[in-house]
Each structure stands twice: as structure tokens, then as C-alpha cells.
Amino acid sequence: ILDEDALLPAPQNISIISTNMKHFLTWSPVTIQGETVRYSVEFQGEYEREYANESWIPICECSLITATVCNITEDISATVPYNLRVRADVGARRSEWGTLKGFFNRITTYLTPPLMKIVADGYHLLVELEDMGPAFQFCILYWKKGQESRMQQKMVKEISSTLHLDTMEAGTDYCVKAQTYVEAINRSSNFSQMQCVRAQGDRS
Amino acid sequence: GELYCPLPNPRNVHFESINMKNVLHWSAPEGTGDGVLYKVKYSVYGVGKWIKKLECSNISRTWCDLSNETSDYEEQYYASVKAFLHGMCSDWMETTRFNPLTETKIDPPMVSVSSTEKSISIILTAPAKWKRSPEGESISLAQVYPGLQYNVSVLNKKTKKRWWFSVSNDTLVVPWLEPGTAYCVSAQIHVTTPFLNSGFSKEYCIATLKDKTA
Amino acid sequence: NVNEIRSGFTAIKANIQARDPIRTVSILSHPHSLHKIKSSDKCCIIHQLFNFYMDRVFKHCTTEDSYINRKISSIANSFLSIKRKLVQCHNQNDCKCGQESMEKFKQILTNYEGLNVTSAAIKSLGELDILLDWMEKSR
Numbered sequence: 001i002l003d004e005d006a007l008l009p010a011p012q013n014i015s016i017i018s019t020n021m022k023h024f025l026t027w028s029p030v031t032i033q034g035e036t037v038r039y040s041v042e043f044q045g046e047y048e049r050e051y052a053n054e055s056w057i058p059i060c061e062c063s064l065i066t067a068t069v070c071n072i073t074e075d076i077s078a079t080v081p082y083n084l085r086v087r088a089d090v091g092a093r094r095s096e097w098g099t100l101k102g103f104f105n106r107i108t109t110y111l112t113p114p115l116m117k118i119v120a121d122g123y124h125l126l127v128e129l130e131d132m133g134p135a136f137q138f139c140i141l142y143w144k145k146g147q148e149s150r151m152q153q154k155m156v157k158e159i160s161s162t163l164h165l166d167t168m169e170a171g172t173d174y175c176v177k178a179q180t181y182v183e184a185i186n187r188s189s190n191f192s193q194m195q196c197v198r199a200q201g202d203r204s
Numbered sequence: 205g206e207l208y209c210p211l212p213n214p215r216n217v218h219f220e221s222i223n224m225k226n227v228l229h230w231s232a233p234e235g236t237g238d239g240v241l242y243k244v245k246y247s248v249y250g251v252g253k254w255i256k257k258l259e260c261s262n263i264s265r266t267w268c269d270l271s272n273e274t275s276d277y278e279e280q281y282y283a284s285v286k287a288f289l290h291g292m293c294s295d296w297m298e299t300t301r302f303n304p305l306t307e308t309k310i311d312p313p314m315v316s317v318s319s320t321e322k323s324i325s326i327i328l329t330a331p332a333k334w335k336r337s338p339e340g341e342s343i344s345l346a347q348v349y350p351g352l353q354y355n356v357s358v359l360n361k362k363t364k365k366r367w368w369f370s371v372s373n374d375t376l377v378v379p380w381l382e383p384g385t386a387y388c389v390s391a392q393i394h395v396t397t398p399f400l401n402s403g404f405s406k407e408y409c410i411a412t413l414k415d416k417t418a
Numbered sequence: 419n420v421n422e423i424r425s426g427f428t429a430i431k432a433n434i435q436a437r438d439p440i441r442t443v444s445i446l447s448h449p450h451s452l453h454k455i456k457s458s459d460k461c462c463i464i465h466q467l468f469n470f471y472m473d474r475v476f477k478h479c480t481t482e483d484s485y486i487n488r489k490i491s492s493i494a495n496s497f498l499s500i501k502r503k504l505v506q507c508h509n510q511n512d513c514k515c516g517q518e519s520m521e522k523f524k525q526i527l528t529n530y531e532g533l534n535v536t537s538a539a540i541k542s543l544g545e546l547d548i549l550l551d552w553m554e555k556s557r
Contacts, residue, residue, distance in 0.1 A: 045495035052477055057491050060484050075488055077422055078495030121365055123380035134421075156370060157396065164358070164367040167380045184419055250444025278453045280548070282441055301435045301544070305551055306428075350555075397554045398424060 008032070010098035011039060011068075011086045018109040021135050021182060025062075025070045027098065030088045038064040038089045042097075043072060046080035056085065064089060079185050081105045109182075111189035114138060116178045120197035125165040125174050129156070137181045139188065140165065145173035145196055155181070170201030211294040212236060214285045218299055219270075221308040223345060225334035226274045228260075228283045229267045233294055241288045244268045249280040249301055262288070271334050277304040277348065306398040310345060312405035313354060313391050321413040323379040326389055328354050328371065346374075349395045361386040361409070383415035419496045420550060426493045427546045430486050435544040437481075438537070445529045445542045450522040452552040461513030466523050467549060468501045471542065474530065478539030490543070 041062035062070035081103030088095040212233035244260035260268035393402035476494040
């Protein structure tokens with residue numbers, strides 16, 4: 001902990017937490033005895049570096065905040081490398097900028113398998129998927145149990161609650177798994193756990 | 205000579221567009237009461253002249269159908285309104301730039317359903333683009349928006365379960381249903397680029413035929 | 419990315435177009451319409467237009483409004499991301515511009531140079547939906 005007159009240190013341990021295209025910048029707090037430290041965040045995209053004199057753009061939602069985390073999702077809206085930096089303010093005193101080590105590109109976001117629930121309603125195979133936002137599509141694979149070689153695929157863009165996949169043969173088991181796909185970064189998540197259900201009736 | 209124009213201006217001048225039927229609307233100037241008359245002009249963005257809409261000269265209503273003049277959806281437009289009362293006038297009040305392609309609202313699709321013992325067939329028809337006259341060529345909005353799709357909801361009235369279908373073409377057959385059961389269908393149009401959604405159509409209900417063998 | 423550009427532009431369209439009082443001049447749509455460009459020339463013209471926006475439009479569009487500036491930054495970075503891909507496509511397909519289409523692109527530059535830089539840049543930015551509508555129509 002620093003006394004009042006010492007130079008205000010720049011924030012340290014600056015890092016990104018990015019999951020499912022939601023990106024957060026975090027850093028360690030700067031602690032000054034008896035003072036409230038506030039932080040401000042700025043970003044710089046590849047465009048700013050190459051075409052706009054390496055200018056930096058402030059994120060007003062993260063200007064003079066006391067939290068040590070900033071949601072940068074709205075501003076990281078292109079698949080290019082971004083620089084990010086944070087500085088501290090206490091009263092009239094201001095630190096140097098602390099800059100994220102290396103660039104951040106949203107292509108590295110961690111994509112989780114989708115939450116999925118399969119329903120058999122008579123002879124109809126239905127799937128319920130969580131809405132993960134407009135950037136997400138879903139690739140759904142389904143097949144008759146034991147016939148993995150004859151998998152069928154359905155790409156789903158718009159999520160509504162119970163989506164009709166296909167009709168099923170009487171008394172037959174069907175299995176389903178799904179992954180998310182983000183067109184903007186051209187990447188997919190791992191597949192969800194496989195789930196199987198049985199169609200009504202007796203096998204012919 | 206140049207009129208004296210201290211009259212308050214028409215307010216909220218804007219286009220209201222449904223299926224590219226583009227109608228200019230505005231509100232009367234504040235505090236003017238009855239007797240106000242209006243003139244309307246429009247221009248194609250990027251082209252140098254304003255054009256008077258003669259059918260909307262000296263009108264007392266507060267709307268003017270400019271569908272004919274704004275039917276080319278590869279262009280963008282401005283329109284403007286001026287008010288007149290007791291020999292005085294207001295300023296010309298303009299719309300923002302109007303892009304019919306991205307700013308029109310799309311009506312829900314027409315839905316027709318038929319049934320057999322174990323299936324229902326659904327035919328979806330996108331609304332037609334506004335056209336000058338009934339005899340004119342009918343252009344479906346599916347031609348205007350190549351990425352047009354349908355979200356279809358099918359509700360089993362017995363089990364109260366609702367299923368959703370995402371359909372690119374205009375027919376959907378749902379087989380393997382329960383005989384003698386009522387199903388209600390509703391559909392919505394969805395365009396991905398530019399992003400446009402219609403409302404949902406009203407529900408069309410039909411029952412599968414009774415099982416003759418039962 | 420085009421969808422992201424579209425939603426970024428929709429967020430600032432009214433603000434940017436309100437800064438452009440000139441109704442009688444268009445950068446992209448008059449006297450020549452993009453919609454009249456031959457499909458064989460589209461690859462090349464899109465490439466030219468993306469360079470035009472990167473080199474001559476975004477940098478002159480800084481406003482006093484930080485929200486608008488942030489949206490312009492995200493549009494510009496999305497453009498840059500697409501431009502990277504266009505360069506690959508341009509090299510692979512060696513997409514040439516026909517004479518007629520190059521005349522149309524020159525007309526666009528003439529329209530742009532007919533105004534002062536800031537007005538021309540703001541007008542070009544305000545016409546982004548004209549470019550997107552044409553690109554998406556031909557997708």
C-alpha cells in the first residue's frame with residue numbers, strides 16, 4: 001500500500017476474459033491508503049493503428065470507475081487485433097497507462113457447447129436450445145442410434161423455444177448433439193453431450 | 205411575391221411504409237386549429253430537384269401517398285411538407301433520408317392449411333410489394349429479399365405443445381400427427397440481411413381427419 | 419461481418435445523415451447506380467470501394483460524440499477485417515475491373531472530390547447502406 005505522495009502506479013495484471021463472444025478486461029486494484037482509486041479504459045483497433053495515427057478510443061462506460069473489470073464486448077466488434085489499456089486516478093493524481101500484453105482478437109474467445117434438451121413428442125423429434133445472442137448459429141446432428149454413419153445435420157440461426165428437427169420411425173431411438181457456430185469468427189464450439197430419446201409405438 | 209412564413213411548422217414529418225406502400229405522414233403545426241392546408245414535395249436523394257406532388261397540393265389531411273414516386277427501392281428519398289393558413293405559411297419541414305428497402309415493415313405471410321388423417325400441409329405466401337394498379341405485375345417480397353425465410357409455429361391443441369419450424373421455401377408438411385386432433389398454425393417472415401421481421405400471422409386451426417379404422 | 423457493419427451503421431445512420439445537408443449530390447448512387455455494375459466487375463469494384471472507405475472516408479469522420487466515434491471505429495475495423503479477405507480473393511481470382519465499371523468508380527471519386535473533405539467523408543459514411551444493400555443483393 002502506497003502513501004499519498006508516491007507516484008501513482010499503473011494498473012497491473014491486465015488480462016482479458018472472453019467467453020462466447022462476451023469480452024471483459026480485468027486488472028489488479030491499485031491500493032492507496034484512505035483513497036478511492038478510479039480507473040479508465042481505452043481501446044485501439046487495427047484500423048486505428050494503421051489508418052488513424054495509432055489513436056486510442058475511450059470507453060465511456062469505463063471512465064473513472066472504481067470496479068477493476070470493464071465489459072468491452074460492444075467495442076471489440078471486429079475480427080482484428082485490439083490493444084487495450086487502463087490507468088488509475090486518485091483526485092488530481094494520474095498513473096501511466098497499463099497496457100494489455102499482446103493483442104486481443106475475438107477469434108480466441110472460448111466457445112462453450114450449447115445447453116440442449118431433446119424431446120420426443122409422439123413421432124416427432126424436437127430440440128430446445130438456449131438463446132446465446134445474434135452472433136450464434138447452431139449446428140445440430142441427429143441420427144438413429146447405432147447408425148452414426150447416417151448422421152443428418154440442421155443449421156439453425158433463429159432460436160425459438162421448441163424446434164422441430166424431424167419425424168421418427170415408431171419405437172426407434174434417436175440421438176442428437178449440437179455445437180454453436182459463430183460466423184463472424186468462423187469457429188465452432190465443441191459438441192454438447194449426446195442425448196437420445198425413443199419414438200412412440202413399437203418397432204416395425 | 206414571397207409569402208410571409210411565420211406559421212409554426214408541421215411536426216413529425218416521416219414515412220410510414222408497409223410492404224413498400226410508402227405514405228408520408230405529419231402532425232399539424234402546434235396551436236393552428238382547423239383550416240390549415242398543406243403542400244408536399246419530394247426528391248430522390250442525390251438528384252438535384254424537388255418535385256411537387258400535385259395530388260397533395262392544398263390538402264387539409266395530414267398524409268400523402270408517395271408510393272408511386274418512391275417505388276424504386278434502389279433509390280433513397282426525402283419528402284417535405286409546408287403549411288398554409290390565412291395567407292401565411294410555415295417553413296418546409298423534411299423527413300430524414302428514407303430507404304424503402306430497409307425501412308419498410310413487412311406484413312405477416314398468408315397461411316393456408318389442409319389436412320389428411322395424419323398430416324397437415326401448410327402453404328406460406330409472402331406479401332406482394334405495393335404496386336401501382338391491380339393490373340400491374342405482382343412482385344413478391346420474397347423476390348425483393350432473397351434471404352427471406354419463415355418461422356412457423358404449430359400448436360397441438362390437445363397437448364398444448366408448440367413446435368417451431370424454420371422454413372426457407374413456401375411449403376411445409378408435418379407428417380405423423382394424431383388423427384382427429386386440432387392443430388393451430390401461425391407464421392412470421394424473417395429476413396436476415398437487412399434484418400427485418402414481420403409480425404406473426406393470426407392462427408389458422410385445422411383438425412386432422414378421424415382415424416377411419418378406429 | 420457485413421451484418422455487424424449493418425447494425426453498427428443503423429445505430430448511427432440518423433446522426434450521420436443529419437450532418438449531411440446536401441440532398442442534391444450522392445457519392446455512390448448518382449449519376450451512376452451501383453446496381454448497374456456488371457456482376458463480373460463486382461469483385462473488383464467492392465475491393466476498390468473498401469479501399470476508398472479505408473483511405474478516404476473513416477479518418478475524416480471524427481465527431482464530438484464519443485458514442486458515434488466508437489461505432490465508426492467498429493465499422494472501420496470490420497471493414498479492415500473484410501478488406502483482408504478481399505485482398506486474398508482479389509489475388510486468387512485476379513478480379514479485373516471492366517472499363518465501364520472503372521468509369522463508374524472514377525465518377526464516385528469525382529463526386530467525392532467535388533466536396534470539401536469532411537463533407538465528402540460524412541456523406542460517404544451516410545451512404546454506407548447504399549453500399550451494403552448492393553453488396554447483400556448480389557450475395
